[in-house]
Amino acid sequence: MTTIFWFRRDLRLSDNPALIEAVTKGDGDVVALFIVDPALLASVGPARSAYLQATLSSLNDTLGGALTIRVGAPEDVLVALAREVGARDVFATEDFAPAGRRRDTQVAAALADADVTLHLLDSPYVVKPGTVKTKAGTPSKVFTPFRKVWELYPVPAPLDAPEGVRWQHLETAPLSNVTALSATERPDYFGDLPDRVPAFDPAVGERGALAALDSFLPSVAAYDEQRNQPGVEGTSRLSPHLRFGTIHPRQILARTDAHPYGGTTGSLHFRSEIGWREFYADVLFANPTTSWQNLQRSMDHLRVDSDAAAVERFQTWARGETGYPIVDAGMRQLLTEGWMHNRVRMITASFLIKHLHIDWRWGAKWFLWRLIDGDVASNQHGWQWTAGSGTDASPFYRIFNPVLQAERFDPDGVYVKRWVPELRDVAAPDCLQPGGGSGLLTPAGYFPPIIDSATERDEALRRYDEVKVAREAAARP
Numbered sequence: 364m365t366t367i368f369w370f371r372r373d374l375r376l377s378d379n380p381a382l383i384e385a386v387t388k389g390d391g392d393v394v395a396l397f398i399v400d401p402a403l404l405a406s407v408g409p410a411r412s413a414y415l416q417a418t419l420s421s422l423n424d425t426l427g428g429a430l431t432i433r434v435g436a437p438e439d440v441l442v443a444l445a446r447e448v449g450a451r452d453v454f455a456t457e458d459f460a461p462a463g464r465r466r467d468t469q470v471a472a473a474l475a476d477a478d479v480t481l482h483l484l485d486s487p488y489v490v491k492p493g494t495v496k497t498k499a500g501t502p503s504k505v506f507t508p509f510r511k512v513w514e515l516y517p518v519p520a521p522l523d524a525p526e527g528v529r530w531q532h533l534e535t536a537p538l539s540n541v542t543a544l545s546a547t548e549r550p551d552y553f554g555d556l557p558d559r560v561p562a563f564d565p566a567v568g569e570r571g572a573l574a575a576l577d578s579f580l581p582s583v584a585a586y587d588e589q590r591n592q593p594g595v596e597g598t599s600r601l602s603p604h605l606r607f608g609t610i611h612p613r614q615i616l617a618r619t620d621a622h623p624y625g626g627t628t629g630s631l632h633f634r635s636e637i638g639w640r641e642f643y644a645d646v647l648f649a650n651p652t653t654s655w656q657n658l659q660r661s662m663d664h665l666r667v668d669s670d671a672a673a674v675e676r677f678q679t680w681a682r683g684e685t686g687y688p689i690v691d692a693g694m695r696q697l698l699t700e701g702w703m704h705n706r707v708r709m710i711t712a713s714f715l716i717k718h719l720h721i722d723w724r725w726g727a728k729w730f731l732w733r734l735i736d737g738d739v740a741s742n743q744h745g746w747q748w749t750a751g752s753g754t755d756a757s758p759f760y761r762i763f764n765p766v767l768q769a770e771r772f773d774p775d776g777v778y779v780k781r782w783v784p785e786l787r788d789v790a791a792p793d794c795l796q797p798g799g800g801s802g803l804l805t806p807a808g809y810f811p812p813i814i815d816s817a818t819e820r821d822e823a824l825r826r827y828d829e830v831k832v833a834r835e836a837a838a839r840p
């Protein structure tokens with residue numbers, strides 16, 4: 364009997380256990396399905412939807428043109444398709460994010476009513492969210508103890524792509540629906556912020572993911588040292604591939620371990636960063652409201668600005684015109700590439716929250732909208748970590764100084780000059796200073812600093828004191 368394989372965050376054929384199950388449970392005839400769900404695409408900006416469309420096009424090529432695209436609510440599409448091809452079983456990789464879990468519960472019920480079973484297997488992670496527990500048997504809220512347990516789990520050897528599959532060629536909707544139906548829910552505070560589609564590395568899809576990994580691995584030994592330097596190509600850039608599952612972290616770990624530099628300090632650090640992704644997925648699974656709610660509810664008392672002046676400051680930040688060169692460089696990289704270096708994500712996020720006093724949720728929304736790797740677990744918890752409202756002991760009062768960060772991690776201004784052309788003729792360290800110059804001189808075309816960082820740092824600490832007072836009052840019997 365024909366089975367349906369529903370591709371979601373696993374847009375690959377190799378090391379895809381759920382796909383193998385779909386092939387072996389049926390008699391070899393498989394429908395390869397992707398559902399364009401307008402509800403899900405509404406909050407996806409043009410950059411990520413274009414990246415997704417390009418990835419699906421690559422998957423379709425790998426399938427010899429057999430990818431079936433259908434548009435609509437997944438429960439409606441699947442019930443109709445199962446009827447159309449006479450399928451009794453739908454297979455998919457399990458989704459652990461809150462919206463995906465809600466959707467899958469609805470889909471399973473609708474399919475069951477039609478006498479069709481939804482089989483959810485595997486996960487986009489090495490260890491399924493919800494598996495790692497503290498000694499007390501509870502989910503972990505601190506990374507290091509999580510990692511220590513997570514690392515003990517064996518990593519299954521990656522599986523080959525299934526062979527001899529008879530992919531069914533069915534009537535299919537145009538792929539262009541993905542971009543056409545995305546980005547319909549643009550928040551008002553984005554105003555007229557530019558929303559360009561980046562020129563992607565042509566190496567999208569499964570083959571692109573392996574190529575990215577192979578080109579990164581020769582430098583993995585230096586990862587430890589280079590990963591914090593935004594001016595150096597020292598990280599893997601695998602995040603968009605992990606986001607859409609064109610590679611599974613099992614494959615990354617296996618290939619890294621097998622590499623001559625596997626086992627070096629750099630390679631172990633790289634493994635631990637993959638662990639951060641798994642940690643945040645686990646935290647979100649255990650605390651599903653934290654997509655948009657503070658994990659530490661006492662931070663609900665933090666006073667944030669949201670008036671017209673705050674909207675103006677938010678947009679200045681998002682356009683990369685704050686007059687703080689490292690912040691502007693990061694925000695312009697996001698506008699141009701739909702991606703930003705991790706160190707600069709932390710600096711720009713800290714600046715928005717602690718120097719502009721804007722709610723982390725506005726920044727998280729813009730990042731999720733623009734990032735081609737936009738992922739609800741890593742993004743929201745990356746923001747909450749910076750805001751001091753999330754996991755680990757990352758207190759609010761640890762405030763990144765944008766100039767010191769630039770001097771430490773981009774001392775020659777390589778990254779700043781790449782993204783802020785107005786500063787190309789200014790020598791470091793001047794090009795890293797507020798306004799991009801020494802003294803009061805702002806180089807032509809660049810921006811004077813939007814705020815004084817020392818003054819706003821004090822203001823942030825004052826607001827944090829209010830949180831502490833409210834927290835202590837709430838704790839009093």
Ligand SMILES: Cc1cc2nc3c(=O)[nH]c(=O)nc-3n(C[C@H](O)[C@H](O)[C@H](O)COP(=O)(O)OP(=O)(O)OC[C@H]3O[C@@H](n4cnc5c(N)ncnc54)[C@H](O)[C@@H]3O)c2cc1C
Binds near residue numbers: 636738743
């Ligand atoms: C405010 C903020 C928002 C973020 N939003 C996202 C997001 O939407 N999507 C996303 O994938 N990552 C996000 N990150 C994490 C991190 O910045 C990116 O994963 C990383 O920059 C991707 O580049 P890379 O693939 O070259 O990473 P590498 O350094 O090569 O790391 C390999 C992989 O490990 C994982 N990883 C590395 N660092 C982190 C981290 N701090 N948290 C979680 N996973 C990590 C990623 O999957 C990454 O691809 C965010 C971080 C911050 C501070």
